[in-house]
Amino acid sequence: MNLKKFVPILTIAATAFFCVPDLKGNAPKSDRFDELRLRRCESGQFSRDILASESDVIVAAGRMSSFTVEKIADGVYALVRKEPASLWFNPNNVIIIGEKDVIVVDSNISSEYTREVLAELKKLTNKPVKYVINTHWHEDHVIGNRVYRDAFPDVQFIGHRSTLTDLPTTGAANRKGSVENGRGLIELLKKQIEKGQDLAGQEITEEARAGYKSDIVLVSSYLSESPKFEIILPNVIVDDLIELRQETRRVEVRFLGKAHTAADLVVYLPKEKIAITGDLIVHPVPLIGSTSYPLEYGATLRKLKALDARKLVPGHGPVLRNTAYLDHMIDLTDAIKIEVEAAAARGETLDQMRKSVDLEKFRKLFAGDSKHKSFVFRNYVTLPAVAAAYRGLHHQKGVEAK
């Protein structure tokens, strides 16, 4: 089965939260079918890194919740998504409760999901939300903002300065593509499930089947919101660092450098030694997509590591209690930079680099024996990251990439 014939439909996933411009900013090229975006799955080979104790995890009783609630410090709760890995995303959220008010990190792919988060928040506290921090401008992290604006008229939205330009431009273009192609993606995934085949035309695994089912739910929710989309831009702008106070608690909102986007904010609680990383970290397969900066990514992750956090809350995936996974991501992003720079020094074109840059050992590291995760790695790391690094090199040289 030739995957390329699904290009028009599958670019939905690529365009949902990332721009997929070609080198001249035109529409996605046909070979970008592979730039699907996946997010976390239930567990990976790094599960040993995840040391949450049973008592830390409060599963909302009496109803089906789409996340687990994990208390990671006094007054600090991580809402960790349950959706399995697949083509669409919904991010973790963190609720930080102070004496008088509340800070929330990230909203969701649709208001429906954010209303669920808000209902959980109201079980934890009756204090108002004062700040919503959007870790970056990808839509799955911002669409639910309106729920907080409607519930708390004085709420302020915190984002990196580049969000002001990227969200109304690249973000709007992505959203248009997602809306146009969403119904087609749903039908395609349903058809593959019925046929018992994955998107590569091979026998579908349970892991892929669960992922596709989850996608259908997420896309449906997104499409149901689409007629009333309202994107809320940040009104508190971060360039490098701002510090918020909750009486005795300090909450630092830091920009450590470009990586997953040019807007990645890390929320760091120095006393509690918690870092909320947005999509700088995505588990179990990283997301180094079309709007990423692979040449800077490793250096940014080193700054994140230097914060010496004891708990890392990724954009997608479980709370991490050590830096093993972060170290693997540093090794991966370093390797991409070194290999792409070496290929460029040999004068290779992008197509040549796509063949010569060898990330197979990292595919094994992150995906293990999983066909589904391997598909994710190839489509969400290898292909888009090499292309993004290639573009970055040309920008560095001040030469328009060809």
Ligand SMILES: [Zn+2]
């Ligand atoms: Zn993202």
